[in-house]
Amino acid sequence: MWNGISFLVARNAMIKRLQRRYGDSVLIAMPGFGQMVLVSTPEMVKEVYTAKPDVLHAGKNPLGEVLGKGSLFSMDEERHLRERRMLLPPFHGERMRSYEAIIEEEATRGMAGWADGVEFASIESFQAITLRIILRAVFGAEGRELAELEGLLPPMTKIGQQLVTAPILRRDWGRRSPGGRWRRMLAQYQRIAFKLIDDHFADPNLDERIDILALMLRAQLDEGGEVDRADTADELLTLLVAGHETTASALAWSVERLSRHPEVLHRLEDEARGDDNALRLATAEETLRVRPVINATARLVMKPFDLGPWRVPPGHRVVTGIALMHRDDRFHAPARAFDPDRYVGKKPDTYAWIPFGGGVRRCLGAAFAQFEIDIVLRTLLRNFELQPTDAPSEHEGFRGVAFAPAKGGLAVVRRRALPLDESAEAEPAAVATS
Numbered sequence: 225m226w227n228g229i230s231f232l233v234a235r236n237a238m239i240k241r242l243q244r245r246y247g248d249s250v251l252i253a254m255p256g257f258g259q260m261v262l263v264s265t266p267e268m269v270k271e272v273y274t275a276k277p278d279v280l281h282a283g284k285n286p287l288g289e290v291l292g293k294g295s296l297f298s299m300d301e302e303r304h305l306r307e308r309r310m311l312l313p314p315f316h317g318e319r320m321r322s323y324e325a326i327i328e329e330e331a332t333r334g335m336a337g338w339a340d341g342v343e344f345a346s347i348e349s350f351q352a353i354t355l356r357i358i359l360r361a362v363f364g365a366e367g368r369e370l371a372e373l374e375g376l377l378p379p380m381t382k383i384g385q386q387l388v389t390a391p392i393l394r395r396d397w398g399r400r401s402p403g404g405r406w407r408r409m410l411a412q413y414q415r416i417a418f419k420l421i422d423d424h425f426a427d428p429n430l431d432e433r434i435d436i437l438a439l440m441l442r443a444q445l446d447e448g449g450e451v452d453r454a455d456t457a458d459e460l461l462t463l464l465v466a467g468h469e470t471t472a473s474a475l476a477w478s479v480e481r482l483s484r485h486p487e488v489l490h491r492l493e494d495e496a497r498g499d500d501n502a503l504r505l506a507t508a509e510e511t512l513r514v515r516p517v518i519n520a521t522a523r524l525v526m527k528p529f530d531l532g533p534w535r536v537p538p539g540h541r542v543v544t545g546i547a548l549m550h551r552d553d554r555f556h557a558p559a560r561a562f563d564p565d566r567y568v569g570k571k572p573d574t575y576a577w578i579p580f581g582g583g584v585r586r587c588l589g590a591a592f593a594q595f596e597i598d599i600v601l602r603t604l605l606r607n608f609e610l611q612p613t614d615a616p617s618e619h620e621g622f623r624g625v626a627f628a629p630a631k632g633g634l635a636v637v638r639r640r641a642l643p644l645d646e647s648a649e650a651e652p653a654a655v656a657t658s
């Protein structure tokens with residue numbers, strides 16, 4: 225998905241024409257990627273996502289190579305399933321909800337600088353918010369390490385994205401080359417990550433810590449194994465790369481869509497006065513349908529794979545066209561309409577609504593991302609009026625990992641004199657300073 229296929233597949237007008245002409249599965253020879261089968265019906269997507277882990281691999285992709293051998297993206301089969309089992313618990317249920325305070329605090333902090341009546345690109349602010357949420361909830365970083373990582377990681381992920389799309393750049397061609405700069409930044413990153421790991425071990429309250437790094441360390445200790453600091457640092461970086469820009473882009477799309485759909489916006493404001501969130505959750509789901517931030521997922525065929533009437537040989541890639549499916553009237557009529565009500569009190573279809581992919585590789589952070597979007601949007605709605613606009617819809621722009629509004633999700637807001645939350649104090653929420 226992250227390896228350029230995403231970029232090539234879903235926004236490529238030629239591929240849409242091919243789909244119209246030849247049907248829902250198309251074999252494409254793509255320079256650099258080899259033979260690729262693109263599927264875009266729920267039936268075939270289901271066959272892909274329910275295939276056995278030894279038949280379809282997701283590993284061996286450039287992102288995994290850049291992030292290192294300790295990254296979930298470089299693992300398959302047994303090792304991948306073991307790692308997922310270890311990482312999953314904090315991304316669900318009560319454990320996940322324990323991050324609500326961090327999310328709300330960071331959203332409030334990030335929005336504190338929003339100026340009344342001045343148009344701004346909301347994605348910048350959402351990126352800062354989602355970065356700090358991951359650094360605190362996943363890395364358990366505070367104080368000096370939080371500040372250092374906050375400065376280092378945005379330029380580092382930017383270079384990492386170049387290395388993913390152009391393997392030749394991965395070599396260290398000297399101090400100023402992308403490969404050379406990556407190597408230096410990686411060393412700096414590891415120094416900070418190793419310090420965080422050591423501090424966690426030295427913490428007498430390690431057992432009570434709620435951050436995901438603490439959970440990873442406890443799980444590794446429970447298994448009786450040695451903690452490999454380099455692999456652990458790779459995995460932390462993976463969670464950051466996978467979860468930061470994707471969630472920020474989804475939030476920017478929410479702003480872009482809502483400012484063009486005042487009728488939905490006003491109903492959301494009403495809902496935000498209380499504790500209900502059915503419409504807000506449905507709005508996030510509908511936004512991810514009409515504007516999926518990842519457009520395709522890819523698998524590498526390892527053993528002959530039966531797909532519909534065909535047998536796909538090893539070496540081919542099978543790609544699910546997320547955006548193609550989401551915009552197809554056969555599965556989401558009327559697909560062009562922005563209509564959150566279609567998901568109020570109703571779960572989207574597992575194989576027709578696939579913004580988080582599916583099967584054993586389904587996004588590990590999907591529930592966390594939806595929770596995070598919900599709390600950040602709630603904070604926005606309660607504290608600001610978002611001004612509707614009749615400007616044309618923003619186009620989609622590729623930002624290296626995800627598709628985001630090309631102008632960054634432009635917004636004009638006005639701070640409410642009184643927050644909408646009926647249970648809130650009359651004073652605006654305090655701004656965190658850490």
Ligand code: HEM
Pocket residue numbers: 225282296297308358462463464466467468470471474517518520521522579580581582583584585586587588589590592593
């Ligand atoms: C709106 C936000 C997000 C979107 C749209 C998104 C989407 C995706 C997609 C499409 C995949 C590939 C699934 C597949 O190949 O079937 C994926 C994988 C992954 N995502 Fe997300 N993601 C989001 C947020 C997050 C967050 C917040 C985290 C964690 C903090 C995260 C962690 C991961 C990981 C670790 C994987 C790899 C799973 C594996 O290979 O087993 N994602 N995501």
